[in-house]
Amino acid sequence: GEKFDKQPQFIVDTGCGDGSLLIHIYEYVRTQTPRGRVLADYPLTMVGVDLNEDPRVTTAVNLSKNNIPHLVIPGDVGKPADIVQSLKKKKVDPTKTLHVRSFLDHDRPYIAATSPLSSASALFAMEQLSDFVHLDKEGKIISNTDVFGSLVQHFERWAAVLDVGFGLLVLEVMMLDVSTTRRFFNDNVSFPLDLVQ
Template identity: 40%
Template sequence: MASGFQHEKYFTELEEIILDIFNCLPYEQQPKYVADMGCGDGTLLKRVYETVRDKSARGKVLAEYPLRMLGLDFNRESLQETDRTLAEIPHLVLPGDIGNPGEIATNLLQIGITDPENILHIRSFLDHDRPFIFPQNKAREQARSHLSYDCISVNPLGELIPPPTAIQSLVEHLQRWAEIVTPYGLIILEVHSLTPDVVYTFLDRCENLHFDAYQAFSMQHLVEADVFLLAAAEVGLFPKPEFSKKYPKTFPFSRITLNWLEKRFYTIDKPISQIYSP
């Protein structure tokens, strides 16, 4: 509940994307479902539905073209709370693990969602909180050893995860999601770490001195905003620039980003394969 309240101001910015999607005709080509991975208490799903209902063209024809909210979360208490929050809204709740999108697709099928291609996927502040999975592509992991990364991640024993390993794990995590992303894309709100020199320069204007530390020690895997977007580009996920937001808006660093990612037929990996080839 606290998370939903704290993030309310960012949900307001997300409305712009939702309205662009649900104002676009014909109605038959709009999503039939909105799935929130890590739905918490259902605040974001409720906000999205009310935005569609009250402000979009789709809202005028919901009887003919219904929209269903899908709440996914690893925590059963969160699913129960989402169920209560969405009591007056068409919805389903089901278990879901941010680290295993393939399983989510199976779970959706079991509850009767046979057309997952009609899902718009959204999530807020969850990718850094995924369970760490060691990379499978060791060659790519090794290729990253020549790159300078500033991210700090630790494993359950409190041991440092080498930054190239952490980044390759992120890339493979996003690759798994790219495999189930529909033509409607993936809307992500995410929080980021800052490099030490930026933290030092803006010590009195950002929270990252303590935020990055306790996130790392609690086994959450923050990376800088540009690193996150480049990791997404490696698997063919690219933001629509006109809908991208950064926070804070008035300082030259990005603690939080909002991006509407779409799957394209190409990827970007030249920094590794050409400049830093082992």
């Protein structure tokens, strides 16, 4: 049989926006999975995290309208340890939590890496990101290795706090290579997002 007690009790969406992803996940679980038939016995609480108050309020309203059990807290995607501490204060057990995000990590504030990339990672960044130009707030170029190093350390910070539980599921939509973007130009949003992100 199903081991519902071994499944997440909490799903946390950092950068929750209007709560759409949380609603979609909850409704899918409720209507399309065996867990949905036993939610009264094995509840699932959706947790919205956002830096800004407006999205938190909108998420809370939308989850309430859909009768979805939820919590909403402030948090910054670049500070995962702070988010986990805030969740613990709200009795969200990290061992019973799945973190999800959609289209947020590429848009986080740039934090320069504190150590250089390994030679293999630096080579990867130079090869795979060669089609891209990254600029800081003043319009100065940030090297591809520095951008990739920042991303690596961003996920290292998340990995350090997600050593228990169900981990992190990230959806992203940008930075396809040029030939793939050209081939599927009318079927993806990578090109316009890459221009503004």
